[in-house]
Amino acid sequence: MNLDLTWRLLKGGGRKGLLGVWLTLGAVAVSTALLLFAVAANLAFDARAERGAWRNPVPVAKDAAAKDAVAVEASRFDYVRDRAITVVDLAALRPDAAPPPGLPRFPKPGETWLSPALAELARELLPAELGDRYPRPAGVLGDEALVYPGELVAVVGHAPDAPAMTAERSDDWIVGKPPVRVASLAGTPSEDAEAYKVLAVIASVLMVVPLLVFGGAAARLTVARRDRRLAALRLVGATPGQVVRMTVAEAVLVALAGALVGAVAFALAVPLLTLIEIQGGAWFAGDLFPGLAVLAGVLVAVPLLVGLSAVAGLRRVVVSPLGVAKRETPPGMRFVRVLALLAVLAAFPMLTQGTSVAIVAVALGLAFLCLNLAGPWVVGLIGRITAGTARGPARLLAGRRLVDDPRSAWRTVSGVALTGFVAGFLGLLSPGAFAQADGPPQLRVLAPAGQAEQVAGQARERLAAAKVPAVVTVVKRTVVAAPSGPLDAAAMDRARTALAGLVPGRTPTTEADERGFGDQLLADVRVGTIVVLSVSFLVAIASAGITAASSVLDRRQTYGLLRLAGTPLEVLDRARRAETLIPLGVMGGGAILVGAFCATPFMIGGVSVAGVVTLVVCVVLGFAGVIGAGALSRPLLRSVTADPAPRPD
Amino acid sequence: MNDVLVGRALVKRFGQTVALGGVDIAVRAGEAVAIMGPSGSGKSTLLHCLAGIMRPDEGEVHLLGQRIDAMGERKRSALRRTRFGFVFQFGQLLPELPAEENVALPLMLGGVSRQQAVRQAREWFAPLGLPGMETRRPGELSGGQAQRVAIARALVTRPAVVFADEPTGALDQRTGQDTMRLLVEATRHNDASLIVVTHDPNVAAWCDRTVEVRDGHLVTMSGATA
Ligand SMILES: Nc1ncnc2c1ncn2[C@@H]1O[C@H](COP(=O)(O)OP(=O)(O)OP(=O)(O)O)[C@@H](O)[C@H]1O
Ligand SMILES: [Mg+2]
Numbered sequence: 001m002n003l004d005l006t007w008r009l010l011k012g013g014g015r016k017g018l019l020g021v022w023l024t025l026g027a028v029a030v031s032t033a034l035l036l037f038a039v040a041a042n043l044a045f046d047a048r049a050e051r052g053a054w055r056n057p058v059p060v061a062k063d064a065a066a067k068d069a070v071a072v073e074a075s076r077f078d079y080v081r082d083r084a085i086t087v088v089d090l091a092a093l094r095p096d097a098a099p100p101p102g103l104p105r106f107p108k109p110g111e112t113w114l115s116p117a118l119a120e121l122a123r124e125l126l127p128a129e130l131g132d133r134y135p136r137p138a139g140v141l142g143d144e145a146l147v148y149p150g151e152l153v154a155v156v157g158h159a160p161d162a163p164a165m166t167a168e169r170s171d172d173w174i175v176g177k178p179p180v181r182v183a184s185l186a187g188t189p190s191e192d193a194e195a196y197k198v199l200a201v202i203a204s205v206l207m208v209v210p211l212l213v214f215g216g217a218a219a220r221l222t223v224a225r226r227d228r229r230l231a232a233l234r235l236v237g238a239t240p241g242q243v244v245r246m247t248v249a250e251a252v253l254v255a256l257a258g259a260l261v262g263a264v265a266f267a268l269a270v271p272l273l274t275l276i277e278i279q280g281g282a283w284f285a286g287d288l289f290p291g292l293a294v295l296a297g298v299l300v301a302v303p304l305l306v307g308l309s310a311v312a313g314l315r316r317v318v319v320s321p322l323g324v325a326k327r328e329t330p331p332g333m334r335f336v337r338v339l340a341l342l343a344v345l346a347a348f349p350m351l352t353q354g355t356s357v358a359i360v361a362v363a364l365g366l367a368f369l370c371l372n373l374a375g376p377w378v379v380g381l382i383g384r385i386t387a388g389t390a391r392g393p394a395r396l397l398a399g400r401r402l403v404d405d406p407r408s409a410w411r412t413v414s415g416v417a418l419t420g421f422v423a424g425f426l427g428l429l430s431p432g433a434f435a436q437a438d439g440p441p442q443l444r445v446l447a448p449a450g451q452a453e454q455v456a457g458q459a460r461e462r463l464a465a466a467k468v469p470a471v472v473t474v475v476k477r478t479v480v481a482a483p484s485g486p487l488d489a490a491a492m493d494r495a496r497t498a499l500a501g502l503v504p505g506r507t508p509t510t511e512a513d514e515r516g517f518g519d520q521l522l523a524d525v526r527v528g529t530i531v532v533l534s535v536s537f538l539v540a541i542a543s544a545g546i547t548a549a550s551s552v553l554d555r556r557q558t559y560g561l562l563r564l565a566g567t568p569l570e571v572l573d574r575a576r577r578a579e580t581l582i583p584l585g586v587m588g589g590g591a592i593l594v595g596a597f598c599a600t601p602f603m604i605g606g607v608s609v610a611g612v613v614t615l616v617v618c619v620v621l622g623f624a625g626v627i628g629a630g631a632l633s634r635p636l637l638r639s640v641t642a643d644p645a646p647r648p649d
Numbered sequence: 650m651n652d653v654l655v656g657r658a659l660v661k662r663f664g665q666t667v668a669l670g671g672v673d674i675a676v677r678a679g680e681a682v683a684i685m686g687p688s689g690s691g692k693s694t695l696l697h698c699l700a701g702i703m704r705p706d707e708g709e710v711h712l713l714g715q716r717i718d719a720m721g722e723r724k725r726s727a728l729r730r731t732r733f734g735f736v737f738q739f740g741q742l743l744p745e746l747p748a749e750e751n752v753a754l755p756l757m758l759g760g761v762s763r764q765q766a767v768r769q770a771r772e773w774f775a776p777l778g779l780p781g782m783e784t785r786r787p788g789e790l791s792g793g794q795a796q797r798v799a800i801a802r803a804l805v806t807r808p809a810v811v812f813a814d815e816p817t818g819a820l821d822q823r824t825g826q827d828t829m830r831l832l833v834e835a836t837r838h839n840d841a842s843l844i845v846v847t848h849d850p851n852v853a854a855w856c857d858r859t860v861e862v863r864d865g866h867l868v869t870m871s872g873a874t875a
Contacts (some may be wrong), residue, residue, distance in 0.1 A: 393757040396750065397743070404745030561741040564702055565803075566730025567758060568723075 019553065019636075021254055023546050028258025030542050031215040032302050033266040034535055037273070038204040038211070039294055040266075044287040045200040048279070049193035052147040054100045055088050056190040059180040069181035070097040071106075072165045076176030078154070078507045079496060080130050081489050084280070084516060085118060085152040089179065089505070091160040100155070100185040102145025107157030111138040115146055115153040128466060129493035133500040148281030163504035167448065179505070192517075196279060196524070203528050205365045206425075207535045210418040213372060213411065214543045215302070216309045248307045255306035259299050276531065278524050341367075341374040345597065364425075367598050371421055371591060375414055378590070379583045380406035386582055394571050398578035411547050413584045413626070414540075417591035422529075422536055423618040424595025442482040443495060445508040447474075455479050459502055466498035481508065526614075533618055540622060544580065545629030551576070552633050556640040563641040572641075573634060580630050581623075588622060651678045653842050654699060654810050659708035661694050661865075668694040669705065670865035676810065681833050681843040683853035686862035692846045693814055695862060699844065700733055700812045701725040713809065730758055734803030734841070736813040736832065741799055742787040749774070749783040752801045759806060773801035777831055793824040800832050804839055811836050813845040817852060829855055 057073040071092050078085040092106045099106045112134040119140050122131045134154050158165050169178035274283040344367050383402025390396040402409050447455040452474045463470045470483040499508040654676040661669040668691045684692050697703040701717050710718040742751045752770035777797045787795050803811050817825030829852045836843040853859045861868050
């Protein structure tokens with residue numbers, strides 16, 4: 001009986017009721033797609049970390065018997081055309097040593113295995129530029145060995161006693177890993193892979209909180225439309241249970257449809273999402289597809305959350321049949337909400353003293369949620385001020401409406417306010433790279449103790465043979481080769497190739513090479529910022545549009561009668577605009593400041609121009625987007641009020 | 650010749666339905682006219698045509714000698730705001746505005762300063778039996794009180810004609826009659842004409858005359874005519 005009635009309620013809502021259903025469906029679809037994205041992003045970084053783990057060896061325990069060690073592994077970075085190549089040096093200690101992922105067998109001494117992209121590059125460039133560094137290629141690495149599709153990786157086989165496997169190396173992970181004896185090539189995710197995972201978690205928190213707010217708003221949208229109808233049902237004697245079941249059934253049905261649409265939309269977007277370059281490369285599509293279990297989880301969780309939110313929204317109707325039919329002065333928003341935010345802000349610097357990233361993420365999420373808690377209170381305050389100082393009808397209407405329902409007004413602007421928080425946070429966090437002026441590029445390599453002069457001599461010979469004019473000098477133990485004359489990328493790579501293997505286990509590098517990792521991290525933070533901001537914006541704009549439309553739908557009778565009595569549509573429209581813009585200005589600005597405040601403990605160096613520019617662009621886009629989304633509901637307002645005999649339904 | 654509002658040969662069709670089949674009606678200054686008739690007979694349609702809410706398919710509507718049915722929507726809207734007042738069955742008050750601001754709204758729309766508008770609005774509360782209700786919100790008023798606020802809102806701009814479509818339809822009979830008496834007295838007091846659609850003969854008795862609509866035609870006229 002319930003489902004049947006629910007279905008008839010759904011259909012009987014009329015064209016405008018159906019519009020509400022579509023709005024809910026759209027909102028849920030957007031939420032689901034973005035939620036899947038947030039989850040998939042985390043899983044994708046996990047997958048990358050796992051796949052890269054074999055290059056980050058776990059040494060056998062010191063006291064373990066020598067027979068536990070099956071291989072010696074070391075890694076370093078080489079460079080071609082300013083791109084980093086991960087070079088893994090491997091030596092088997094036992095004939096039955098298992099090969100690393102992506103290789104059919106353990107590489108024999110002298111053999112090299114190249115990743116597809118590196119093999120391709122080696123074919124394109126002259127052997128003197130790249131190929132000669134990796135002679136005797138035995139095959140191509142499988143995707144299981146690669147962090148991302150176009151990655152440049154070389155695996156070089158050695159004998160266990162080869163100089164490359166025994167010579168001392170730097171411990172600095174930026175330069176590579178010294179040779180260690182390992183019991184297996186499974187390895188463990190590297191420090192930077194772990195760092196990226198943490199960054200992904202933070203980004204997800206920043207994206208998911210506005211999403212939850214938005215999803216809740218969508219659920220209440222369904223309920224709001226049904227408020228009066230259901231209150232009427234209660235009046236004619238439907239039991240609270242029946243009312244709740246019917247509404248929840250409707251909300252869940254619509255949400256399920258929306259979630260499915262969202263999942264399809266996400267699947268369609270994956271090919272585009274794989275193009276986002278992070279850590280130096282794009283993504284395997286497989287990494288971005290969350291597993292079936294996750295997908296099923298989201299498809300169950302989203303309708304469930306929407307249903308719960310609907311129940312919460314319905315409490316009023318159920319408690320008192322007159323609760324909705326009769327509207328009273330809403331109880332004042334409690335100041336405690338603001339105290340909560342202030343408390344978190346005060347504690348924030350202390351919370352972030354802790355080194356644990358988990359605590360930082362929690363603190364961030366907390367500040368975020370409290371902002372959301374304080375939002376309605378501040379909106380109410382803004383409303384009182386606006387109404388108190390209003391001269392014209394539009395502002396008066398806007399102000400009174402803000403006081404009447406600060407939560408709904410907050411929902412409209414919360415997206416942008418939370419985005420403002422993110423923008424303020426990240427705007428300060430992304431310094432404009434450690435840009436220093438580079439001198440002419442010089443390749444430098446550390447020579448073994450006491451052999452610097454000898455290595456320098458070899459370097460001169462090799463460079464002369466490769467026809468790269470260069471001045472080779474020795475600074476303490478470092479051999480510095482400064483190519484003279486015009487130097488293009490090809491000549492640089494010839495020099496690199498000539499010097500490859502000059503010192504076993506070490507790669508000659510330039511200052512720019514070494515800085516590359518820092519630059520990469522900053523570039524990735526910037527990409528991450530843009531991704532998070534785009535998601536927040538999508539949410540903010542969708543939420544503004546949906547709230548605006550639903551507010552028109554909810555109040556269509558009053559709007560219609562006002563228009564009949566001669567109230568110009570422009571006044572209603574101006575009131576609606578002010579209703580959004582005033583809190584948007586105050587809250588958006590406030591949120592950016594709060595976000596910036598939260599970012600100060602993490603700040604590296606000064607405020608960056610790039611960050612500020614991102615922030616300004618964000619604010620401008622946010623305002624434009626919200627105004628635009630609100631303007632979209634103007635035709636709806638027109639059509640809703642055009643009915644000469646508006647009837648309550 | 651002191652007709653304020655005149656409708657001539659008004660015809661309105663909705664698809665196959667003929668809601669008005671050629672209605673002639675004239676309302677004089679200060680006169681209260683009740684429109685009665687069975688459900689679906691065209692009462693609301695007649696009211697909407699006379700008030701410039703709808704355009705009749707045929708016929709003309711004149712306010713003080715000026716033809717209004719041919720005006721554009723913008724002009725008719727301004728006319729409704731300044732020259733007409735409206736009282737509907739319910740739902741016309743903005744729930745978030747206190748009563749006095751609901752009443753002041755039409756004045757503010759007309760450009761009166763907020764202070765002035767609210768002061769003028771307050772003057773209506775005592776005569777309509779609403780002392781102390783100025784700052785209550787519609788949700789905190791009884792149905793009858795809310796209708797009286799709506800009456801104040803309709804009259805505050807000192808309109809030439811007040812239109813009321815079943816203004817007491819949502820009230821019990823006694824409250825309805827009290828409210829109706831207030832409506833008629835207040836409009837008379839303000840030299841405004843009143844056109845009210847009602848189902849209640851007792852309510853109609855408060856008016857100067859009653860017209861009856863059947864199937865889109867005026868069939869009887871009773872009460873004082875001159
Ligand atoms: N917007 C419309 N579209 C189609 N038909 C309409 C429309 N408005 C009114 N009608 C039809 O015109 C006729 C007259 O309607 P009207 O609303 O004027 O009746 P009424 O006398 O006010 O009835 P009630 O006493 O029930 O309010 C009815 O048959 C109605 O169905
Ligand atoms: Mg009617």
